[in-house]
Amino acid sequence: MRDQIPHTGLNFFATYSFAVLLVLNIENLSFAALGVFAPLLALSYVSSKLSATRVEESNTHLNELSHLYLSTIEALAMAIDAKDQVTSGHIRRVQVHSVALAQELGVRDERELKAIEAAALLHDLGKLAVPEYILNKPGKLTPVEFEQMKTHAAVGADILASIDFPYPVESIVRYHHEMWNGKGYPQGISGEAIPIGARILSVVDCYDALTSDRPYRRALTREQATAVLTERRGSQYDPRVVDTFIAARDRLIDASDSRALAESHLAKAAEIREMVAGTKADAVSGVRISQDIDEPVEQDDSPSPPRVDDEGCVLLTFQAIARYLETVVPDAVAVVYTHQVDEARLVASHVSSREHEFLLRDASIVLGERLSGWVGANRKMIVNSDPALDLGDLAGAWVPRLRSTFSTPLVSDDTLVGVLTVYTPDRQGLTCRQIRTVTLLVADGLVPTTDAASTPRDEPMVAASPFAASGPRAVPSPRPRSVSA
Structure with a gap:
């Protein structure tokens, strides 16, 4: 647009000067002279009109370019937002x-x-x-x-x-x-x-x-x-x-x-x-849990979706996960926290470590609090977090000490059933392959989700847990954490 300004300015000045001279000398002009000046005046008008059109087109192009900048920025921003759950x-x-x-x-x-x-x-x-x-x-x-x-x-x-x-x-x-x-x-x-x-x-x-x-x-x-x-x-x-x-x-x-x-x-x-979650799901949907995790699965082998009211479903799924973890991460502790709807809390109903089961059995976490409570309320998976955020000082009661946490919601038919949390002594936590295996084992019995968009945060989650435990006790609070941005 700036390139058009000199040309437009000169054209406007020439046309304006020509018109002023014509008006000042109109009485001294003959019809023959008018016959010469009139086409020139018309030509100047057309030229000015074309210049104005070019300026308008330049403005339109500039607006389109600005919109393109903004659209690109927004696309990048949404990519960042999608990555940071x-x-x-x-x-x-x-x-x-x-x-x-x-x-x-x-x-x-x-x-x-x-x-x-x-x-x-x-x-x-x-x-x-x-x-x-x-x-x-x-x-x-x-x-x-x-x-x-x-x-x-x-x-x-x-x-x-x-x-x-x-x-x-x-x-x-x-x-x-x-x-x-x-x-x-x-x-x-x-x-x-x-x-x-x-x-x-x-x-x-x-x-x-x-x-x-x-x-x-x-x-x-x-x-x-x-x-x-x-x-x-x-x-x-x-x-x-x-x-x-x-x-x-x-x-x-x-x-x-x-x-x-x-x-x-x-x-x-x-x-x-x-779309990202669907792509990730497609990447693992063709894999069967077996000795060879990368063996393709036949379409007919896909398990039928379980019912939420099937009381053996959660237990069988948990037992399969516990057996798998025993072979790859012997010191890992897996816990299923079932959702107590009436009390809006999670209660530990299954613990893989018999040696320490008494520490966690029937332990209670308010939905939305601690690590597992946040996972359940937001229906989002968390990887490689600190067990102390969930267990407080209990994280140090294990030998070796628990140092990493993997937690995923257990959801079926858009209903929160519970949360599966795995605590490990390795700071690096579960490997990508181990997480994929556990996730697929969960999918064999329940359908985990990593996005809570369909369930507003303020709306109470409706679920009927078949493993309601009596007399839940609260997990000791973690050490105070300073508030920071």
């Missing part, structure tokens, strides 16, 4: 609230607002380089895992540096984990040296993380999350940004367009997760 919908909410907060702070530069809008969607792009077990790990990350997680800001910015954005997106993504006091990462810059977009994004990012469910805690209330921001004001976050966000918090969060955008993004992200 724990923070579904996070990036779209952060985008909406970041732009609104920027406007509250007086940011009027259209390029800066566009940069914040794009960066908010792409701020977690670098997580594509972080292993999924780290992204979805409900427990505290090890120092090595945390260092790997910290790379996502720089990795994401480096990826975006290769894209010629018409606004400064890269710097916002690179510095959104920097702190006001200079103790952040990746470069440790501080204060006003941090781009305003990054300072805005960090506050909104933290607030949304605090007010979202995590495997190790329930979502904080608005007041609790605000208290955390206030505590970190001036040390981790820009005081002016925090104060402005708190003052406008309810208006920003309750905005109707925010909810609509978030719901739209969640619907698209859910479709992507379903």
